Amino acid sequence: MQELLFEFISKYITLNEEEKNVLLSLDLFRSVKKGTTLLNEGQNSKDSYFVLKGCIRTYYIKGGEEKTTAFFTEMEALTPPCVTSQTPSEYYVSCEEDAILLISNSDTGEEVNLKFPKFEIMCRKFSEELLAKERINFDEFKTSSPEQRYLNLIQKRPDLIQRVPQHQLASYLGITPVSLSRLRARIIVNNKN
Amino acid sequence: MQELLFEFISKYITLNEEEKNVLLSLDLFRSVKKGTTLLNEGQNSKDSYFVLKGCIRTYYIKGGEEKTTAFFTEMEALTPPCVTSQTPSEYYVSCEEDAILLISNSDTGEEVNLKFPKFEIMCRKFSEELLAKERINFDEFKTSSPEQRYLNLIQKRPDLIQRVPQHQLASYLGITPVSLSRLRARIIVNNKN
DNA sequence: TTCTTTTCTTATCTTTAGATAACGAATGTA
DNA sequence: TACATTCGTTATCTAAAGATAAGAAAAGAA
Numbered sequence: 001m002q003e004l005l006f007e008f009i010s011k012y013i014t015l016n017e018e019e020k021n022v023l024l025s026l027d028l029f030r031s032v033k034k035g036t037t038l039l040n041e042g043q044n045s046k047d048s049y050f051v052l053k054g055c056i057r058t059y060y061i062k063g064g065e066e067k068t069t070a071f072f073t074e075m076e077a078l079t080p081p082c083v084t085s086q087t088p089s090e091y092y093v094s095c096e097e098d099a100i101l102l103i104s105n106s107d108t109g110e111e112v113n114l115k116f117p118k119f120e121i122m123c124r125k126f127s128e129e130l131l132a133k134e135r136i137n138f139d140e141f142k143t144s145s146p147e148q149r150y151l152n153l154i155q156k157r158p159d160l161i162q163r164v165p166q167h168q169l170a171s172y173l174g175i176t177p178v179s180l181s182r183l184r185a186r187i188i189v190n191n192k193n
Numbered sequence: 194m195q196e197l198l199f200e201f202i203s204k205y206i207t208l209n210e211e212e213k214n215v216l217l218s219l220d221l222f223r224s225v226k227k228g229t230t231l232l233n234e235g236q237n238s239k240d241s242y243f244v245l246k247g248c249i250r251t252y253y254i255k256g257g258e259e260k261t262t263a264f265f266t267e268m269e270a271l272t273p274p275c276v277t278s279q280t281p282s283e284y285y286v287s288c289e290e291d292a293i294l295l296i297s298n299s300d301t302g303e304e305v306n307l308k309f310p311k312f313e314i315m316c317r318k319f320s321e322e323l324l325a326k327e328r329i330n331f332d333e334f335k336t337s338s339p340e341q342r343y344l345n346l347i348q349k350r351p352d353l354i355q356r357v358p359q360h361q362l363a364s365y366l367g368i369t370p371v372s373l374s375r376l377r378a379r380i381i382v383n384n385k386n
Numbered sequence: 387t388t389c390t391t392t393t394c395t396t397a398t399c400t401t402t403a404g405a406t407a408a409c410g411a412a413t414g415t416a
Numbered sequence: 417t418a419c420a421t422t423c424g425t426t427a428t429c430t431a432a433a434g435a436t437a438a439g440a441a442a443a444g445a446a
Contacts, residue, residue, distance in 0.1 A: 082324045091332070110200060113317075117310050124306075124317035131324045133276045138278045139262040139284070140366040143255060145404090145434075166394065174335040178288040179393055179433050186432090338434090339403075357423065372403055374425055379402090 001029065001052050001100055008075050008110045012122040017117065026112070028102045032095045039080055039093035046106045048079040054099025055163060059171075060091045068168040071160055072095070077107075077130070097163065147183050194222065194245050194293055201268050205315040210297045212309065219305070221295045225288045232286035241272040246294025248356060252364075253284045264289070264353055264367040270323070272299075286333055290356065339368045340376050 002024065009015060015023070025153065029052070031040070035161040039045050050057060051072050058078070060070045067092070072078050082089040083106050095101075096098035124126065141149060150173055154161060175183070195217065199212075202208060208216070222245070225231070231249065232238050236319060242249060244265050251262045251271070262284070265271050271282040275282040276299050343366055347354060354362065360370035368376070 030217065058332075060304045060332070060336060064277055070328070079321065081326065081329055083326055090329075106319060113314075117313070120310070120313055120317055121306075124313055125321065127317060127320040128272065128277060131320050131327060132272065133342060134324060134331065136274055136283075136328045138327065138334070139251075139253070141331070141334070142262055143260045152308055165392085167392090171335065176434060177394075178396090178435085179339050181434085185395080189343070209443080358422090360422090369404060371405085371422075371426090375403085 003053055004060055004075075005102065009122060011058045012125045013118045014155065015118070019118065022112075023150065026104070026108065028104050030101050031102050032094055032099045032101055036094060036095040036096050038095060039082075039091075040086045041090065041091055041092055042081060044086070044189065045080065046083050047131040048083060048104050048106060049093070050077045050104070051075065052100040052102060054095065054097040054101070056101070057096050057098065057164075057168065058091050058093050059168075066168075066171070071111055071164060071168075071172065073157075073159065073163075076125070117145070141174070146173060146179065147187065149173050150183060151187070197245055197268075198215070198335060198339070200294065201317060204316045206311045210312070212311065215305075215309070219295050219297070219301065223296050224250050225292045225294055227288055229288040230285060231288060232275075232282055232284075234283065235281045235284055237275060237279070237281055238273065239276050240296050241270065241276060241299060243270045243295035243297070244268065245293040245295060247288065247290040249292065249294070250286050250289050250357075250361065251286050252361075259361075259364070261364045263363065264357060266350075266352065266356075270319070311360055334367070339372065340380065342371065343364050343371050343376060344380070376383065 005023075006015065006020060032054070034054075035079045038049065039047070040060065049072065051074055053074060055071055057068055057076065058070045058074075058080075059066050061067070070078075078093065080089055080091070080093060081087075089155065113123065142151060145154060153169075164172075166180060168178040170180040173180060199208065199213060225247070227247075231242065232240070234254065242265065244267055246267060248264055248266045249271065250261055250265075251263045251273075254260070258380055263271075271286065273284070273286060273303060274280075287342075306316065313319050333345060337345060346362075346366065357365075357374060363370040363373040
């Protein structure tokens with residue numbers, strides 16, 4: 001697991017042994033059981049999540065309905081808005097598979113960044129990259145129909161379709177579960193012709 | 194204009210006079226006429242944009258149709274994916290109003306960041322903030338109907354509805370111009386009852 | 387195992403978005 | 417000014433999504 005993390009970090013900065021040890025000494029690795037709620041609506045957390053293994057999910061409850069908006073799997077990171085805006089969380093974060101996460105508190109994170117400018121650089125590059133990706137994703141979402149979005153998802157994140165229940169995928173695709181089921185049936189029929 | 198910039202920066206870091214002068218010496222301010230294309234599809238640019246005044250817009254051309262995906266107005270920033278990924282741009286960036294932009298090259302940007310860690314910190318905070326906002330936006334988009342998205346836009350960015358042609362707003366909302374026109378009519382009728 | 391809950395599908399009906407065309411209004415240009 | 421282009425609305429038709437209900441299959445718990 002540590003190796004995975006360092007390999008990931010090496011895409012942004014080069015760490016020496018000492019720096020690696022500093023990072024490990026922070027003791028950020030956590031095993032989390034499937035079904036665990038990491039963040040509740042209304043809660044005021046300072047924790048960010050980096051997924052080393054498993055899958056976590058963000059969802060809102062609107063009109064009594066769960067609205068899933070994102071999944072974070074291996075090597076993906078989530079800093080909930082409540083962390084930076086210091087307001088109660090609008091959504092839930094739950095663990096969808098037994099997972100190994102790196103959970104870091106924003107206060108200690110800031111400290112580390114101050115002591116090790118390298119980490120600051122890494123964080124900057126990483127968030128710039130995530131922002132660019134997020135915008136592209138959003139662009140694709142806006143310019144596609146539900147069916148295209150589903151087909152696109154099959155291409156881009158085939159694993160998600162296997163590891164996540166369909167009704168969660170549905171709201172992730174911006175549609176209802178019933179609609180996704182129909183749409184899938186339609187695709188199969190059309191492919192036969 | 195410089196004052197506006199420094200005021201914005203002060204939300205993230207504190208600059209002394211010397212640092213302000215360094216920033217100004219980079220000579221990044223540009224006046225851009227309405228209608229100017231800042232970035233073409235297929236182009237390999239290294240420029241990022243920060244809007245001090247005016248409005249710029251990103252759009253794709255898909256099947257001969259313009260698909261507008263984003264607007265950037267006062268104090269908003271755009272680093273096109275081609276800048277960081279070093280691949281040809283997938284979209285266009287055009288100037289929708291006479292504007293004053295801060296246009297910075299990613300190479301010189303990196304240099305400045307190296308010399309002034311403060312800028313690095315600012316960039317990190319700024320992109321983290323933008324990422325959080327972008328995700329919230331995307332979440333709201335996914336969990337709303339076209340009509341709710343339009344009403345939401347009226348609340349959140351009332352200026353856009355005034356300053357941008359409706360057919361561009363439409364694809365920004367993920368729908369066709371005809372559909373937006375209809376939806377607006379529907380809202381008016383429903384409000385009368 | 388049995389029972390319950392969750393998940394997915396299918397069907398019906400209603401609502402709304404997409405495609406296309408036609409029209410008037412506004413805008414820009416010669 | 418006259419002309420052309422762009423822009424927004426409206427109407428028609430089609431296709432697909434939302435709401436709701438019902439049922440089967442799968443998963444989880446007692």
